[in-house]
Amino acid sequence: MTQQDHSVSRPRTLQDLLGIEAPVVLGPFGGVSSVALTAAVSDGGGLGSYGLYGYDGGAIRKTAADIRAATAKPFALNLWVPTGSEATDLPEAEFDSYVRVLQPYFEELGIPLPEMPARYMPDYGEQVEATLEAAPAVVSFVFGVPASEVVEEAHRRGIRVAGTATTVDEAVALEAGGVDAVVASGMESGGHRVSFLRPAEESLVGTFALVPQVADAVSIPVIAAGGIADRRGFAAATALGAAGVQVGTAFLATRESAAAPAYRELLHSPAAGTTVLTRALSGRLARGIPNRVTAELAAPAIAPFPVQNWLTGRFRPQAAAAGNTDLMSLWAGQAARLVRHHTAADVLAELLAGS
Template identity: 80%
Template sequence: MTELFGTDVPVVLGPFGGVSSVELTAAVSDGGGLGSYGLYGYGADAIRNTAAELKKATAKPFALNLWIPTGDEATSLPQPDFDHYVGTLKPYFDELGLPLPLMPDRYLPDYDEQVEATLEAGPAVVSFVFGVPAPELVEAAHRRGIVVVGTATTVAEAVALEAGGVDAVVASGMESGGHRVSFLKPAEESLIGTFALVPQVVDAVGIPVIAAGGIADRRGYTAARALGAEAVQVGSAFLATRESAAVPAYRAILHSPAARETVLTRALSGRLARGIPNRIIAELSERAIAPFPVQNWLTGRFRPEAAAQGNTELMSLWAGQATPLIRHDSAADVLAELLAGSPAL
């Protein structure tokens, strides 16, 4: 895996949608791993600017991550429906002192434009979630010398990704924080634990496998490698570091007893995701919510302000089930902890 990525150690930073930072991505890459940056919601210009910042921050390989459209996204809503969903969220806008949003022309940037900008940026690796990248996209990446990584939550998805020509696959267990990136079956029907999923995927495909979910220390690293994973992908432990874009209140919760409990919810985005329960999840779970990506766009109009105010009750607190194992607050220390484990039993 280190040969494939051009890295020194087989550790990958999980890409975060909305809380990726140049500083953390560069810190992981400079530490010998593969730093990753999530591009959810980024238009072409933002992608180019971010890639330029990353190349200034580190000379080491890094990955850029894209969400593949699944075809079930709500690209538009009738105005009365939009107004209804805004009305449901009005108390939160009022609480934070924000005006209600107007219906946008679009809820997400154009995917083809995102792909074009990402390939032009020339990262060492481009990774994908929510599907198999198109053959012509994989070919275009390979022509540029870019490694392509897909993400699977089931064995069938891993097999489909290998057939699609990707160079490596992330086996993402249900313990993972953030969105469940299933694409062949509903996410609720694809909840396989990391340490059951990884060896099955290793047996089913001939490409390198990266284990993700429930890995926060040397024990998880050792277990994943013993099961056949050639690398590990770690999210929450890095998210809790001072280099991440998570605000101090968010990082404090990741280091607190509150992180012992996580739930799967569609409340904040319209898609199933794992996070630490708070008031907004509890309240929205009892109401009709907008489909993805409308719900994600709507709550995204107030979640940044909640973060700025340190109001963790109105934020998305994505976190994995191994978050209580977090002991470090710097990327270098997290890397050192992971690599203190045996590469295999």
């Protein structure tokens, strides 16, 4: 079937599907999402999103309530699907060996070394239950296809479901799983590579190769993500068959985001023009601006996910508070040099100028 055939057969626009005015979705940030930015994008007519990685049920309910207090418009909540590869039962001796690798960073920041926790992540079932109870307009998933019973319950509650694909095969799997829209996330995207059918290193397809192939392969709306920061990216994505765009880095650089001031300044600097794919901060492949941690840590000294993410999460907040960008996660996409604006409203206006 041709791309033209697909566009004709789609029953509704992304705006109609999600109840929004503009086909722009805020990328959900793990750790640096903010109520203010989510609300600002939703109030501007797009779909504000909030990443729930690390949140337990109580935190999810509070966050949803806070967003609702800040905006009456539709918003999305985002969850990570367990892949089954998570290292949740690491022997204590092995845990201690990874702590010793990171010891210089803890000492530099004056933080005591962490002890092995009872668990590294909240229970996924608890997260799903709380998210569905919160009833956002959209629940989005990364790292896999949500279970059929989750999709069915979301639909029963009137919640739209979106999934994220890094390859055509993943997009097809998501459509077969019943999601309402698919985010086609190219390798240019900042943050984690959310591949789930093949290793992330084998799923590095560029956005503008991925989007038209996904648009040809599925009949649900496709949201383009990766390398989009201005009107030109918006226009190119829609020309290739996308029903809308998802943007992360340009919004992350705004005053409404929860990124530390030093991080936002870096996103507005020439340093943001260079990004690397690294497992150093979390144990999973992610794209960000290089710093000391990404330069100094390499396998086999990097703990598996989620252990590495939990361990570096013991010092990253203190580094952010101190403005020490060498010891932070500096997730950024390859279009970071195009970052120009300091408010969510200005980013939205720039993107929509390409419509």
